[in-house]
Amino acid sequence: MFSLELKSSRETEHLGQLLGSLLQPGDIITLNGELGAGKTCLAKGIANGLGIAGHITSPTFTLINEYPGKIPLYHMDVYRLGSPGEFEDLGYEEYFYGSGVTLIEWAGLVEEYLPPNRLDIFINKPAGKDECRQVHFVAYGSRFTHMIKELKQFVRSGD
Numbered sequence: 001m002f003s004l005e006l007k008s009s010r011e012t013e014h015l016g017q018l019l020g021s022l023l024q025p026g027d028i029i030t031l032n033g034e035l036g037a038g039k040t041c042l043a044k045g046i047a048n049g050l051g052i053a054g055h056i057t058s059p060t061f062t063l064i065n066e067y068p069g070k071i072p073l074y075h076m077d078v079y080r081l082g083s084p085g086e087f088e089d090l091g092y093e094e095y096f097y098g099s100g101v102t103l104i105e106w107a108g109l110v111e112e113y114l115p116p117n118r119l120d121i122f123i124n125k126p127a128g129k130d131e132c133r134q135v136h137f138v139a140y141g142s143r144f145t146h147m148i149k150e151l152k153q154f155v156r157s158g159d
Ligand SMILES: Nc1ncnc2c1ncn2[C@@H]1O[C@H](COP(=O)(O)OP(=O)(O)OP(=O)(O)O)[C@@H](O)[C@H]1O
Pocket: 006, 007, 008, 009, 010, 011, 012, 033, 034, 035, 036, 037, 038, 039, 040, 041, 042, 058, 060, 077, 105, 130, 131, 132, 133
């Protein structure tokens, strides 16, 4: 577990960019936190770090946006899923075990389908501080445990 405080949406995007540069095909990251926490903001940074050109929009109504790239990005937001079973109808396995990186906003709603190896990111909005966010990382599996160690080093060195 590793936590960070972010003082602006720019800092959140920057963290996403750093994370994006560390990702590999097949990686799965869940983005958790209340409405307006900054999940999509972090996803934009991650897309940028993956080298994806173009505008990233929230997939709230489409559920999944796919972006081509050297490593493709599958950006999901399951907030409007009618039931967890609909996640199967979306063919989630093709994304999870495909050649891209998968980001899932509101992943707690489909917890039963999440793979054991993944990185969970929780974003909290402290009351009374508009631009401030607390971010917690929980890594499952050796790959993400290692990635969080790398991330800590980058953050400590002020990158
Ligand atoms: N430190 C910060 N990090 C991220 N966003 C911030 C920060 N400070 C302020 N904001 C603002 O908070 C909002 C976050 O919106 P965003 O769409 O990323 O949230 P979300 O968690 O994806 O919400 P939803 O659950 O509706 O999809 C944006 O308007 C952004 O400008």
